[in-house]
Structure formats: C-alpha cells, structure tokens
Amino acid sequence: xxxxxxxxxxxxxxxxxxxxxxxxxxxxxxxxxxxxxxxxxxxxxxxxxxxxxxxxxxxxxxxxxxxxxxxxxxxxxxxxxxxxxxxxxxxxxxxxxxxxxxxxxxxxxxxxxxxxxxxxxxxxxxxxxxxxxxxxxxxxxxxxxxxxxxxxxxxxxxxxxxxxxxxxxxxxxxxxxxxxxxxxxxxxxxxxxxxxxxxxxxxxxxxxxxxxxxxxxxxxxxxxxxxxxxxxxxxxxxxxxxxxxxxxxxxxxxxxxxxxxxxxxxxxxxxxxxxxxxxxxxxxxxxxxxxxxxxxxxxxxxxxxxx
Ligand SMILES: [Fe+2]
Ligand SMILES: [Fe+2]
Numbered sequence: 001x002x003x004x005x006x007x008x009x010x011x012x013x014x015x016x017x018x019x020x021x022x023x024x025x026x027x028x029x030x031x032x033x034x035x036x037x038x039x040x041x042x043x044x045x046x047x048x049x050x051x052x053x054x055x056x057x058x059x060x061x062x063x064x065x066x067x068x069x070x071x072x073x074x075x076x077x078x079x080x081x082x083x084x085x086x087x088x089x090x091x092x093x094x095x096x097x098x099x100x101x102x103x104x105x106x107x108x109x110x111x112x113x114x115x116x117x118x119x120x121x122x123x124x125x126x127x128x129x130x131x132x133x134x135x136x137x138x139x140x141x142x143x144x145x146x147x148x149x150x151x152x153x154x155x156x157x158x159x160x161x162x163x164x165x166x167x168x169x170x171x172x173x174x175x176x177x178x179x180x181x182x183x184x185x186x187x188x189x190x191x192x193x194x195x196x197x198x199x200x201x202x203x204x205x206x207x208x209x210x211x212x213x214x215x216x217x218x219x220x221x222x223x224x225x226x227x228x229x230x231x232x233x234x235x236x237x238x239x240x241x242x243x244x245x246x247x248x249x250x251x252x253x254x255x256x257x258x259x260x261x262x263x264x265x266x267x268x269x270x271x272x273x274x275x276x277x278x279x280x281x282x283x284x285x286x287x288x289x290x291x292x293x294x295x296x297x298x299x300x301x302x303x304x305x306x307x
Contacts, residue, residue, distance in 0.1 A: 001159050003167045003235045005209045006056040008306030011216065011244055014077050015049040015068035016275040018298045026295065030273065033300030038080045042299045045073040047099040048218050048246060048276045051083060054165045054206060055306070061089045061163040064107075065204055066218055069099040071106030077299060090116040090154075090162055094218030095201035096123030098139045099277075108149035117146065118162055120170065121155045122200035126188040138188055156202075159234055167205040171198075172222035172230045178259040179223025182252055198222050203245075205231045208306040212239030212270070219277050220247045225263035241305050242271040244297065250279020257282045261289045271305075273297045 019042060025032050035041065047069030054061045064085075068074045078085065085107050094100055101123075108115065128137030146153060154160075158170040174180070185196040198221035206214045213235060217227050224247045232238050243264075249257045264272065272290055274283065275297030286294050295301075 001167065001234050003161070003205065003207045004056070004164060005207045006054055006165050006306070007209060008055045008304065009206050009208055009214050010053040011303045012051040012081060012083070013297050013299055013301040014051050014081065014083070015045060015047050015073050016297050016299050017044055017046055018275045018296055019044040019300070020296065020298055023296050023298050029271065029304060030295050031302045031304070032298065033081065033302070035300070039082070040076065040080045042080050043073050043076050044299050045069055047073060047102060049074055049103065050216060050244070052166070052204065052216065054163065056165055061165060062087055063090050063092055063162060063166065063204070064088045065092045065216055066094050066100040067091070067103035067107055069102040071103040074103035074107065081300065085111045086113070088115065090118060092162065092168065092204055093117060093119040093123055095120070095198060095221065096125065096127055096141050097219060100218055101141050105145065105149060108146070108151055111150070114150045114152050116154050117151045118154045118156065118160070118168055120157060120200040120202060125200070127196060128186050128188065128193070130184045130186060165206060167234065169202045169205060169227070169230055169234060171202065172227050173233070174222060174226045175229045176223065176225050176263055178256065178263070179226050181221050182248070184251070185221065196221070203227045203231060205235065207235060207237055208241055211241040211305050213237050214242045214244070214305050215240060217243065217245040220245065223260070225260060225267065228267055238268060240267060240269040242273065242303060243269055244273040244303060246276030247274050247278040247282065249282035251277070257285055261285060265289070269293070271295070273301070273303055
C-alpha cells in the first residue's frame with residue numbers, strides 16, 4: 001500500500017505505566033519532560049495514550065492514539081503537558097481493551113466539535129480476561145454511546161490511511177511462530193467465551209523521509225515482531241526508525257521474551273521505546289539486549305523522528 005513519506009512525527013507519551021525521572025534522554029530524539037517545570041504532576045497508570053503529531057508540506061495533524069484507562073489520568077496529564085482535546089484532528093483506538101478506551105467517553109463529552117474515531121469494528125465485542133486470580137470483566141465499548149456523544153466512526157477491517165499521512169494496518173498477518181495470542185484474553189460471541197485472536201488490534205505506521213518507518217503498537221497482542229513485519233510488508237519499506245508502545249512480554253513468560261528479543265535483533269530498527277504492558281521483567285531484559293537503542297516509555301516522554 002502506498003504510504004506517503006512525511007517530514008516528521010512527534011509522539012508525546014501522555015499516559016503510560018511508568019514514570020522515572022532518572023531515565024536518560026537521547027538529545028533531539030527522546031526527550032523527558034523535567035517534572036519541576038510542569039504546572040501539575042504527571043500520573044503513571046496501567047493504560048496508554050499517545051499524542052501523535054504529523055508534519056508534511058507545512059501541514060500539521062494531531063492524532064490521539066488511545067485514551068488510557070481513565071479520564072482522571074488522561075485529563076490530568078493532558079493538562080500537565082498543556083495539550084487540549086480540541087486541538088486533536090482524529091482519534092485512533094488500537095483495540096477494544098478498557099485500559100485504552102477508559103478516557104474516551106469523557107473526552108467526547110469535553111470536546112467542543114465532533115471527532116473522527118478510527119477503529120476496527122471488533123473493538124465493540126465484549127472482552128474479558130482469565131487471570132491467575134480469577135475472571136476479570138467483561139467490558140464492552142458501546143458503539144451507540146460513542147455515536148450519541150459525537151463520534152464520527154471510521155471503522156476499518158483492513159489497511160487504511162488517516163489524514164493522508166499515517167497507515168492503520170488492520171488485523172496483523174502473523175509471520176513468526178513464537179508469537180501467538182496468549183490464552184488469558186477472551187471475547188464473548190453470543191454469550192459464549194472464545195479465545196481472543198485480536199483481529200481488532202492494529203498499529204499506526206508512518207514513513208518518515210530519510211529515516212524509515214515509525215510503528216506505534218499499543219498492546220501488541222498479535223506479537224510485536226509480527227506487527228513490525230506486517231508493517232514492512234504493507235508499506236514495502238524495511239528500514240524501521242522507531243517502534244513505540246507496549247509489547248505484552250512478561251505475561252508470555254521467559255521463552256517469549258527471549259524469542260522476541262532475538263526477533264527484534266533480526267530487524268533493522270534504530271530505536272525501541274516500550275512500556276505499558278511489556279512488563280517490568282521484560283523491560284529489564286530489553287535494556288540489556290539493546291543498551292544503545294532501547295528507552296523506557298515514561299509519561300511525559302517526547303520522541304521526535306525527522307526534522
Ligand atoms: Fe490489550
Ligand atoms: Fe493494554
């Protein structure tokens with residue numbers, strides 16, 4: 001699929017699981033917000049929200065990718081970072097888990113104008129989790145409530161362009177055998193539980209001039225190397241300037257962590273920024289495996305690719 005090259009992309013980590021004022025920066029590439037300069041403290045929480053600013057031909061577009069697990073965290077951090085929901089041109093929901101759409105209802109309520117929301121329609125299917133401590137959920141993203149609140153739903157079941165600058169991949173075509181959806185996540189079809197294969201999850205991909213692909217993957221339930229490989233296949237571009245998001249690795253166990261690290265090493269990636277559902281134990285191994293190119297995704301981090 002033809003994905004136009006853009007001049008630059010900046011990604012602000014509005015909500016993520018981590019905050020650590022001692023995490024280093026990479027000047028010009030990964031900058032951390034000095035906490036003492038903010039009008040209020042940032043909050044870390046189990047959720048994700050990234051503000052993506054795209055620039056091409058003097059035009060700038062802002063896409064909010066996910067809305068974290070609650071409006072409390074989302075709006076606290078937007079205010080701390082001095083960002084407004086009225087400046088967002090579109091919203092992309094990565095998949096139908098509540099740690100990604102928790103702030104969505106409140107966002108629509110507070111926003112002045114209607115908002116385009118991009119998502120796969122399977123995101124409305126009720127989801128639940130089977131955990132070692134028992135069943136959690138089900139949760140349902142209600143389509144009718146979104147429409148009533150002013151959402152203009154842009155549902156896609158395959159690759160699609162947003163604002164002519166970013167690609168949503170649609171469902172991932174798997175290409176590596178070691179990454180398969182974990183057994184814990186389920187969805188409800190006509191009241192019957194089935195394993196969730198995460199047809200609803202998709203990555204946001206841009207191609208930055210002279211740098212390569214920037215791939216944003218929220219939870220990576222289909223597997224992060226699968227998602228990167230699929231983005232390469234869709235765009236015909238192999239160089240990856242950055243991969244940013246949650247990789248869901250600790251929950252998959254030590255073998256998955258090792259296989260995924262090996263899989264990432266085989267790909268041509270300049271920068272890996274990860275937090276959210278990756279898990280602390282997996283993050284520590286990624287830091288060791290990629291000492292020069294791995295950074296923890298803390299709230300208040302800004303990644304800039306391009307000029
Ligand atoms: Fe998820
Ligand atoms: Fe998640």
